[in-house]
Amino acid sequence: MGFIYFTTIFIFIEDRLGFKSCAGILNALVFTCFALMSFVSFVSCVLMDPGHVPSNFVPEIEVGEVSDQGTKKNGVNSRLCDKCSTYKPPRAHHCRVCRRCVLRMDHHCMWINNCVGFGNYKPFFILILYAATASIYSMVMIITSALQKDWELKSGVSHVKILYVTCGSIMAALSLTLGTLLFWHTYLLSQNMTTIEYHEGIRATWLARKSGQNYRHPFHLGVYRNIISILGPNMLKWFCPTAVGHLKDGISFPTSRSS
Numbered sequence: 001m002g003f004i005y006f007t008t009i010f011i012f013i014e015d016r017l018g019f020k021s022c023a024g025i026l027n028a029l030v031f032t033c034f035a036l037m038s039f040v041s042f043v044s045c046v047l048m049d050p051g052h053v054p055s056n057f058v059p060e061i062e063v064g065e066v067s068d069q070g071t072k073k074n075g076v077n078s079r080l081c082d083k084c085s086t087y088k089p090p091r092a093h094h095c096r097v098c099r100r101c102v103l104r105m106d107h108h109c110m111w112i113n114n115c116v117g118f119g120n121y122k123p124f125f126i127l128i129l130y131a132a133t134a135s136i137y138s139m140v141m142i143i144t145s146a147l148q149k150d151w152e153l154k155s156g157v158s159h160v161k162i163l164y165v166t167c168g169s170i171m172a173a174l175s176l177t178l179g180t181l182l183f184w185h186t187y188l189l190s191q192n193m194t195t196i197e198y199h200e201g202i203r204a205t206w207l208a209r210k211s212g213q214n215y216r217h218p219f220h221l222g223v224y225r226n227i228i229s230i231l232g233p234n235m236l237k238w239f240c241p242t243a244v245g246h247l248k249d250g251i252s253f254p255t256s257r258s259s
């Protein structure tokens with residue numbers, strides 16, 4: 001992260017625009033903001049608790065009904081975690097790496113060495129958003145800087161050329177990866193779905209079709225309500241990774257049936 005930041009700032013922006021020009025300073029400032037926000041989101045993801053099941057959690061009767069909506073196997077009995085020997089609220093799953101049940105679990109992320117769950121899904125989404133924007137920004141800077149240069153074709157391979165091609169390739173690969181990840185999680189966010197629920201949904205859809213029914217993800221409340229349930233009702237705080245005051249207990253979730 002630091003490497004990308006310093007090469008972009010000190011080599012490419014400096015090279016293309018120079019820090020003496022207004023555009024150079026502006027570009028450096030904008031890029032610094034994205035890089036800084038990525039770093040803040042990253043630290044938030046690592047430090048924030050994804051959400052654990054309270055020790056006194058006892059499932060209510062409706063819990064079974066909500067789970068039953070999609071997959072009939074998810075009755076109250078099957079929601080008992082056989083590893084923790086406690087009940088799991090709806091949308092919670094057991095993480096083998098963390099060795100505990102995680103609320104609204106999305107996946108265990110190696111990069112942040114933490115689970116992505118109820119408590120830190122917002123900073124995780126914001127992290128991908130800022131990191132993807134920063135890497136696309138950096139890639140554009142490198143490409144425009146390279147196009148602007150007068151490359152002497154006969155001069156052969158120089159160190160500067162190697163640096164441009166290497167950094168350009170790294171940033172292009174990173175932009176593509178982060179862009180795809182951002183696209184995927186934007187889709188999940190709009191559907192109020194976790195990665196685990198997406199995979200469960202494929203099976204549930206198949207089972208429902210077999211019995212001539214339609215499967216609908218039970219927590220899908222409409223795109224706007226799905227977004228505010230994760231990013232918060234205040235639009236001004238949508239892009240702040242630490243603004244998670246709107247999150248409730250992570251044990252019960254409104255469903256399309258209840259609303």
Ligand SMILES: [Zn+2]
Binds near residue numbers: 082084093095
């Ligand atoms: Zn468990």
Ligand SMILES: [Zn+2]
Binds near residue numbers: 095114
């Ligand atoms: Zn985990």
